[in-house]
Amino acid sequence: MAAKPRRALFVFLLVLPLLVFVASLYVGTSSISPAVLAKTLLSPFVPSWKAEIPQAIFDIVFAIRLPRLLLALAVGAALAVSGASLQSLFKNPLVNEYILGISSGAAFGASLSFVVFGSRIPPQILAFAFAVLAVVLVLLISRRSDSPVVSVLLTGVIVSAFFSALLSLVEYFASPYSLQALFFWLMGNLWKAGWADLAVSLPVIGAGLAVLLLMRWRFNVLSLSDEEARSLGVRLRREKFIVLATATLITAAATSVAGIIGWIGLIVPHLVRMIGGVDNRRVLPLSAALGATVLLIADDIARSLAAFEVPVGIFTSLIGIPLFIILLRRAGKVWR
Amino acid sequence: MVHRPMRRAFLLLVAALLVPSFSAFAQTPTTLTDTLGRNIAIPAKVERVLSLQPEITRLVVALGAADRLVGIDFFLRNHDDLFKVVFPGQAKLPLVSMANYNVNLEVLAGLAPDVIFGAPEDRNVIEAIETKTRIPVVALSSMGRFARLLEELRLVGRILGREERARELASGFEARLSGIRSRLEGLPHSSRPKVFLSFWNVLTNTPVFYEPVNAAGGANAAEGLLSSYAGTLNAVVPLEKVLVWAPDIILLHGNYPPPRRELTVASVLADRRIASLEAVRRRRVYYTFGFWNWWDFAEVQVETAYLAKIFHPDRFADLDLTALGNSVFREVYGIENGYSTLCRILRCEEWVHGR
Numbered sequence: 001m002a003a004k005p006r007r008a009l010f011v012f013l014l015v016l017p018l019l020v021f022v023a024s025l026y027v028g029t030s031s032i033s034p035a036v037l038a039k040t041l042l043s044p045f046v047p048s049w050k051a052e053i054p055q056a057i058f059d060i061v062f063a064i065r066l067p068r069l070l071l072a073l074a075v076g077a078a079l080a081v082s083g084a085s086l087q088s089l090f091k092n093p094l095v096n097e098y099i100l101g102i103s104s105g106a107a108f109g110a111s112l113s114f115v116v117f118g119s120r121i122p123p124q125i126l127a128f129a130f131a132v133l134a135v136v137l138v139l140l141i142s143r144r145s146d147s148p149v150v151s152v153l154l155t156g157v158i159v160s161a162f163f164s165a166l167l168s169l170v171e172y173f174a175s176p177y178s179l180q181a182l183f184f185w186l187m188g189n190l191w192k193a194g195w196a197d198l199a200v201s202l203p204v205i206g207a208g209l210a211v212l213l214l215m216r217w218r219f220n221v222l223s224l225s226d227e228e229a230r231s232l233g234v235r236l237r238r239e240k241f242i243v244l245a246t247a248t249l250i251t252a253a254a255t256s257v258a259g260i261i262g263w264i265g266l267i268v269p270h271l272v273r274m275i276g277g278v279d280n281r282r283v284l285p286l287s288a289a290l291g292a293t294v295l296l297i298a299d300d301i302a303r304s305l306a307a308f309e310v311p312v313g314i315f316t317s318l319i320g321i322p323l324f325i326i327l328l329r330r331a332g333k334v335w336r
Numbered sequence: 337m338v339h340r341p342m343r344r345a346f347l348l349l350v351a352a353l354l355v356p357s358f359s360a361f362a363q364t365p366t367t368l369t370d371t372l373g374r375n376i377a378i379p380a381k382v383e384r385v386l387s388l389q390p391e392i393t394r395l396v397v398a399l400g401a402a403d404r405l406v407g408i409d410f411f412l413r414n415h416d417d418l419f420k421v422v423f424p425g426q427a428k429l430p431l432v433s434m435a436n437y438n439v440n441l442e443v444l445a446g447l448a449p450d451v452i453f454g455a456p457e458d459r460n461v462i463e464a465i466e467t468k469t470r471i472p473v474v475a476l477s478s479m480g481r482f483a484r485l486l487e488e489l490r491l492v493g494r495i496l497g498r499e500e501r502a503r504e505l506a507s508g509f510e511a512r513l514s515g516i517r518s519r520l521e522g523l524p525h526s527s528r529p530k531v532f533l534s535f536w537n538v539l540t541n542t543p544v545f546y547e548p549v550n551a552a553g554g555a556n557a558a559e560g561l562l563s564s565y566a567g568t569l570n571a572v573v574p575l576e577k578v579l580v581w582a583p584d585i586i587l588l589h590g591n592y593p594p595p596r597r598e599l600t601v602a603s604v605l606a607d608r609r610i611a612s613l614e615a616v617r618r619r620r621v622y623y624t625f626g627f628w629n630w631w632d633f634a635e636v637q638v639e640t641a642y643l644a645k646i647f648h649p650d651r652f653a654d655l656d657l658t659a660l661g662n663s664v665f666r667e668v669y670g671i672e673n674g675y676s677t678l679c680r681i682l683r684c685e686e687w688v689h690g691r
Contacts, residue, residue, distance in 0.1 A: 028574070028576050029573075029574045029576040029577045029580065030576045030577075030579065030580045055612035056579045056580075056582070056612045056613075058612070059579060059608075059609060059610070059611065059612045060576050060579055063608050063609040063611070064575050064576055064579075064609050065576075114537075114598065118592075118595045118596040118597060118598060119595070119596075119597055119598050119600065119603075120595065172438075173414075175411065175414070175415035176411070176629070177415070177536060177537065177589075177591075177592065177628070178537070178596065180536035180537065180538065180541065181536060181537040181538050181541075181598055184538055184541070184572065191540060191572075191574065191575060194607075194608065194609060195608070303574045303576075304574075307561050307571070307573065307577065308561065308562070308571035308572055308573050308574075309540065309572045309573060309574045310572075311572075
């Protein structure tokens with residue numbers, strides 16, 4: 001592709017989440033005309049308009065759609081960037097954002113909340129705590145290995161399996177009535193999004209994304225062999241730790257508010273590499289943009305396809321996997 | 337002329353011959369059709385009963401056959417506080433199944449029940465138990481319908497040889513429902529409050545059919561959202577949909593023990609997203625009992641009356657719910673203050689007045 005059209009494509013991809021965000025404001029079970037929507041959005045600045053807007057419309061726009069869409073943007077970007085970072089760090093295309101046991105740890109934490117503690121400890125807190133604990137365990141167990149990359153990945157698989165077993169144990173003894181809420185949480189959904197959730201998760205995700213995006217040029221160095229990276233003066237251990245810790249933190253923050261939304265961290269970075277090449281300076285920001293877009297679209301479908309709501313995690317798989325297969329067949333390769 | 341002692345002896349002999357034959361007549365081996373449409377041959381004498389379906393276990397106790405139960409399932413043992421009150425003897429029964437029908441077949445076979453009751457949700461489980469133990473398994477469930485609950489009661493009564501008791505319980509149930517219906521007579525459709533049910537600890541998870549609401553003179557906002565031929569289904573609806581429905585009343589699943597309630601009246605009233613709803617603004621958010629592995633036969637009757645009182649306070653002003661509840665529990669389970677005890681466990685005093 002020529003340099004100019006390619007540049008235009010990148011700019012378009014970066015702007016795409018904003019376009020989809022605006023379009024998504026119109027999507028929902030209740031139909032709100034563009035004029036009313038625009039008036040509602042501007043009403044905080046024009047007090048006379050606010051009086052004309054029915055309270056229900058105002059709440060739909062400001063209390064339901066806006067926080068949900070913002071959360072979709074943040075979670076989609078966080079999962080995709082986390083996946084892209086870890087794939088580069090481990091030099092492995094099969095790595096995803098959950099590889100270090102984050103999803104299993106979070107699921108187990110949430111299950112404890114739903115089944116054991118009830119409303120005394122909310123699922124978000126325990127999901128976050130156990131997601132981080134899972135990664136800490138992985139790092140502690142694998143720290144003295146001769147082959148750190150293989151060791152971390154293998155330990156991640158094992159720690160995941162351990163927390164999955166604990167989750168099964170909790171599920172086994174749970175009442176079916178606790179399982180209902182847990183099951184819904186596990187499938188991933190954004191319906192609970194409110195300003196309070198955003199107030200907690202956005203700063204964490206925002207700060208984490210900023211760190212990883214600022215480090216994007218260093219990922220190219222980290223993708224080299226350790227000897228080559230060291231010869232370029234990179235403090236490998238410290239850099240790897242920062243990437244791992246930050247990717248963990250944003251994935252755990254996203255998972256604790258949205259549940260387990262699969263495939264974004266695996267598929268989106270691959271799509272980006274197929275479109276724009278393997279240079280991490282582009283891969284990371286484009287992954288953030290495309291991850292946010294994919295989750296926004298999936299959530300639009302989830303909340304408007306039927307009179308009832310389908311967990312968004314189902315649609316990320318239903319959209320992402322066929323898209324991935326199509327691009328894979330066209331490109332013929334996923335990792336260069 | 338027959339001498340008096342001779343006549344007495346003759347009558348005794350006739351009586352002795354007749355009693356077993358009547359008894360045999362009452363307990364003739366029978367074939368019945370269960371919820372799955374299978375024809376099940378039931379032995380003439382059912383002395384040992386095992387129920388893996390909580391709704392039926394409760395009916396067995398209500399029918400006065402608790403002493404025939406030979407085991408208990410995990411849900412009733414661990415998650416049903418009411419059942420512990422109505423049948424304290426459950427604590428001595430062996431546990432035969434874990435959650436989700438993970439049955440220990442060896443324990444089950446060792447208990448040698450004459451009949452097993454199971455839930456129709458998983459046909460494979462039912463057939464596997466039947467094939468491996470050669471014990472007849474009857475799959476029954478009300479699936480959240482009053483008519484099917486009464487049908488289930490009669491069927492279980494027939495299997496246990498307790499038809500008369502089943503008739504008594506059914507007529508008590510029907511009398512209470514018709515009492516509520518008669519108070520609602522002439523109620524215009526527009527006076528039926530629109531109700532949104534928030535069940536299973538998820539704000540937007542709602543049953544698309546909940547008969548106590550209809551029987552109490554309300555209208556379920558989600559009714560007809562999904563077709564539910566098999567029974568009551570639930571759907572998770574977008575929150576916007578709830579705002580569009582604009583319910584007059586929101587009912588929360590109250591059968592959760594208070595520490596396990598993720599969704600509370602306070603949390604719903606504080607939810608900014610639905611603050612514009614009439615139900616929230618007028619603080620018409622209440623708990624109701626709701627399903628707990630389908631219904632408890634006594635609880636659902638009290639629940640219907642409770643909802644009628646919430647929906648139409650003017651028509652049910654004189655209804656003393658505690659007195660009614662305790663009398664229903666006495667009639668169904670033969671226990672005193674059963675409803676008051678249930679309310680203590682679930683903190684019912686907070687439900688309407690304590691907020």
